[in-house]
Amino acid sequence: xxxxxxxxxxxxxxxxxxxxxxxxxxxxxxxxxxxxxxxxxxxxxxxxxxxxxxxxxxxxxxxxxxxxxxxxxxxxxxxxxxxxxxxxxxxxxxxxxxxxxxxxxxxxxxxxxxxxxxxxxxxxxxxxxxxxxxxxxxxxxxxxxxxxxxxxxxxxxxxxxxxxxxxxxxxxxxxxxxxxxxxxxxxxxxxxxxxxxxxxxxxxxxxxxxxxxxxxxxxxxxxxxxxxxxxxxxxxxxxxxxxxxxxxxxxxxxxxxxxxxxxxxxxxxxxxxxxxxxxxxxxxxxxxxxxxxxxxxxxxxxxxxxxxxxxxxxxxxxxxxxxxxxxxxxxxxxxxxxxxxxxxxxxxxxxxxxxxxxxxxxxxxxxxxxxxxxxxxxxxxxxxxxxxxxxxxxxxxxxx
Amino acid sequence: xxxxxxxxxxxxxxxxxxxxxxxxxxxxxxxxxxxxxxxxxxxxxxxxxxxxxxxxxxxxxxxxxxxxxxxxxxxxxxxxxxxxxxxxxxxxxxxxxxxxxxxxxxxxxxxxxxxxxxxxxxxxxxxxxxxxxxxxxxxxxxxxxxxxxxxxxxxxxxxxxxxxxxxxxxxxxxxxxxxxxxxxxxxxxxxxxxxxxxxxxxxxxxxxxxxxxxxxxxxxxxxxxxxxxxxxxxxxxxxxxxxxxxxxxxxxxxxxxxxxxxxxxxxxxxxxxxxxxxxx
Ligand SMILES: Cc1cc2nc3c(=O)[nH]c(=O)nc-3n(C[C@H](O)[C@H](O)[C@H](O)COP(=O)(O)OP(=O)(O)OC[C@H]3O[C@@H](n4cnc5c(N)ncnc54)[C@H](O)[C@@H]3O)c2cc1C
Numbered sequence: 001x002x003x004x005x006x007x008x009x010x011x012x013x014x015x016x017x018x019x020x021x022x023x024x025x026x027x028x029x030x031x032x033x034x035x036x037x038x039x040x041x042x043x044x045x046x047x048x049x050x051x052x053x054x055x056x057x058x059x060x061x062x063x064x065x066x067x068x069x070x071x072x073x074x075x076x077x078x079x080x081x082x083x084x085x086x087x088x089x090x091x092x093x094x095x096x097x098x099x100x101x102x103x104x105x106x107x108x109x110x111x112x113x114x115x116x117x118x119x120x121x122x123x124x125x126x127x128x129x130x131x132x133x134x135x136x137x138x139x140x141x142x143x144x145x146x147x148x149x150x151x152x153x154x155x156x157x158x159x160x161x162x163x164x165x166x167x168x169x170x171x172x173x174x175x176x177x178x179x180x181x182x183x184x185x186x187x188x189x190x191x192x193x194x195x196x197x198x199x200x201x202x203x204x205x206x207x208x209x210x211x212x213x214x215x216x217x218x219x220x221x222x223x224x225x226x227x228x229x230x231x232x233x234x235x236x237x238x239x240x241x242x243x244x245x246x247x248x249x250x251x252x253x254x255x256x257x258x259x260x261x262x263x264x265x266x267x268x269x270x271x272x273x274x275x276x277x278x279x280x281x282x283x284x285x286x287x288x289x290x291x292x293x294x295x296x297x298x299x300x301x302x303x304x305x306x307x308x309x310x311x312x313x314x315x316x317x318x319x320x321x322x323x324x325x326x327x328x329x330x331x332x333x334x335x336x337x338x339x340x341x342x343x344x345x346x347x348x349x350x351x352x353x354x355x356x357x358x359x360x361x362x363x364x365x366x367x368x369x370x371x372x373x374x375x376x377x378x379x380x381x382x383x384x385x386x387x388x389x390x391x392x393x394x395x396x397x398x399x400x
Numbered sequence: 401x402x403x404x405x406x407x408x409x410x411x412x413x414x415x416x417x418x419x420x421x422x423x424x425x426x427x428x429x430x431x432x433x434x435x436x437x438x439x440x441x442x443x444x445x446x447x448x449x450x451x452x453x454x455x456x457x458x459x460x461x462x463x464x465x466x467x468x469x470x471x472x473x474x475x476x477x478x479x480x481x482x483x484x485x486x487x488x489x490x491x492x493x494x495x496x497x498x499x500x501x502x503x504x505x506x507x508x509x510x511x512x513x514x515x516x517x518x519x520x521x522x523x524x525x526x527x528x529x530x531x532x533x534x535x536x537x538x539x540x541x542x543x544x545x546x547x548x549x550x551x552x553x554x555x556x557x558x559x560x561x562x563x564x565x566x567x568x569x570x571x572x573x574x575x576x577x578x579x580x581x582x583x584x585x586x587x588x589x590x591x592x593x594x595x596x597x598x599x600x601x602x603x604x605x606x607x608x609x610x611x612x613x614x615x616x617x618x619x620x621x622x623x624x625x626x627x628x629x630x631x632x633x634x635x636x637x638x639x640x641x642x643x644x645x646x647x648x649x650x651x652x653x654x655x656x657x658x659x660x661x662x663x664x665x666x667x668x669x670x671x672x673x674x675x676x677x678x679x680x
Contacts, residue, residue, distance in 0.1 A: 289537070
């Protein structure tokens with residue numbers, strides 16, 4: 001039986017960014033995924049936004065969600081450059097239609113300032129790495145986005161918001177980790193895990209592996225895998241998000257991310273993003289579902305068409321639909337809406353780390369790897385930096 | 401592919417309770433009380449584990465009721481009342497329980513029931529209740545292993561439900577209480593009106609309190625027992641039975657749903673099959 005120091009289960013953005021960070025150290029580690037390729041689950045079905053942190057009401061200071069996202073902001077340009085992955089600063093617009101919107105954005109603006117721009121802020125980032133948010137009046141907004149609805153009176157502008165290609169990024173992270181010595185075992189579904197005093201036996205559909213440490217980064221399945229060794233000390237609810245892509249012709253209509261604040265009693269997100277490969281991505285119709293739910297209810301497309309029609313009125317979007325698809329993500333504290341990430345060692349299972357991301361998980365990727373390395377070091381794993389780590393070389397990770 | 405339920409049935413309520421117990425055990429949390437209520441706030445299923453304080457029973461039930469009737473989780477209520485929620489307790493005979501561990505069951509965009517847990521710290525209660533709600537989004541079904549007393553109560557109530565179903569009788573509520581009249585288990589079969597659960601609980605209490613058939617409270621201790629109102633749980637109506645196991649008094653069972661004499665007959669027939677004796 002093969003033996004490893006660390007086994008990472010899941011090759012989504014979480015597993016691959018942790019693998020890449022670990023590949024900077026002398027360690028014997030492997031990444032296992034049930035699929036035959038990288039990033040085929042949540043990491044391939046999202047809004048592709050990164051550098052989030054200043055732009056949304058959900059980033060409450062004090063949460064891991066805020067910490068990992070905000071601290072990741074300055075790391076994005078270098079990371080994507082090293083790996084040769086597309087990255088584009090598009091900027092985000094929080095759209096204001098009335099005074100109540102304005103008051104809420106003002107609160108957000110203050111929060112963003114307090115949590116990252118003030119010198120004594122918990123996640124201080126200097127001004128050349130994190131540009132301050134600013135309010136735009138109707139005229140400056142029109143200059144940026146000429147086709148925007150006349151109902152919009154202004155916006156809170158976050159110049160930091162960016163887009164990337166999460167699938168390409170996860171692949172590049174994996175291939176770079178592989179080139180630096182991390183092994184990959186794809187097409188192997190975890191079936192059971194045995195917990196022993198000093199090691200785990202991980203049984204997949206095809207192999208058994210002995211490992212000292214497990215990092216459980218299985219996306220929507222983190223709870224199920226954790227339950228195998230009684231390491232589930234958290235709960236989340238699966239939430240399906242339905243997105244619609246519009247064809248390349250819509251690219252020239254809009255160049256920023258833009259969103260309306262959620263309305264009371266309406267949980268759905270109303271946002272548009274010009275994605276990096278061209279065209280607009282619009283969503284998100286949200287619904288609590290079973291994790292295996294594959295249905296695509298028509299309310300999804302209807303919602304998304306309403307959203308884009310509300311932001312850019314008078315364009316025949318219905319004729320430019322490219323595809324409607326969904327992703328299922330874990331939402332913690334769903335009964336209050338106070339979502340947070342989980343990146344932690346459970347109370348009663350040492351040498352195990354659960355990684356539950358959910359909203360803005362891609363965006364937190366650069367810091368996530370560092371956070372996990374910290375946890376490993378705290379658990380006594382000896383991590384010695386590799387002098388010959390190369391941040392850009394790549395090697396295929398597929399089954400040879 | 402299974403769909404998210406749009407109504408909490410008895411079997412879904414039991415799935416929720418099993419998930420809560422499993423979570424509590426996996427995380428070495430103290431044994432407590434687990435309640436699931438319908439969208440009106442009325443108990444569908446309740447269990448109290450061995451060793452859990454008796455007082456946690458009504459706290460768990462009232463938490464679930466609060467989450468449904470206030471349409472919000474205990475966490476939210478705590479925040480929006482700025483920790484002063486207890487002041488509201490002059491209302492509703494003190495039932496409002498504005499502390500974590502109370503969660504509305506949200507599915508298809510509406511509240512279809514509530515979950516309550518009591519027995520641990522506020523943080524543990526919250527985590528256990530969350531594990532309960534999330535269970536309706538799970539495809540897998542499992543039964544958690546429970547301690548001896550609760551497992552006997554489960555067995556007894558399942559036999560009652562089976563008997564009622566096999567004989568096509570009217571659906572019933574089942575209540576099992578300990579030797580002090582405190583609830584260990586409450587189950588309400590689908591389509592049994594919510595009032596039957598309260599009747600069953602009162603019958604079980606009466607049988608336990610007087611260590612005899614519930615109707616004997618009247619016969620042995622005089623008419624006044626039911627009319628003096630010294631305890632609102634006294635219900636000297638047939639359908640409550642005091643139980644012995646290995647010649648030892650262990651508590652009472654009450655059911656309601658059919659004519660009282662029929663309810664009593666169901667219990668007497670079913671306990672014969674298990675090793676319980678009725679105290680006459
Ligand atoms: C609609 C929607 C919009 C979003 N928008 C954004 C956004 O704009 N910006 C942003 O940052 N984030 C966004 N997110 C969130 C982001 O997509 C996720 O946080 C991120 O992709 C999670 O990555 P992960 O690696 O944890 O999970 P995944 O990508 O799902 O990876 C988990 C991996 O584990 C593997 N696995 C699972 N079970 C097993 C098993 N039993 N055995 C072996 N392998 C297994 C899977 O095959 C998978 O490859 C969005 C999410 C959704 C659903």
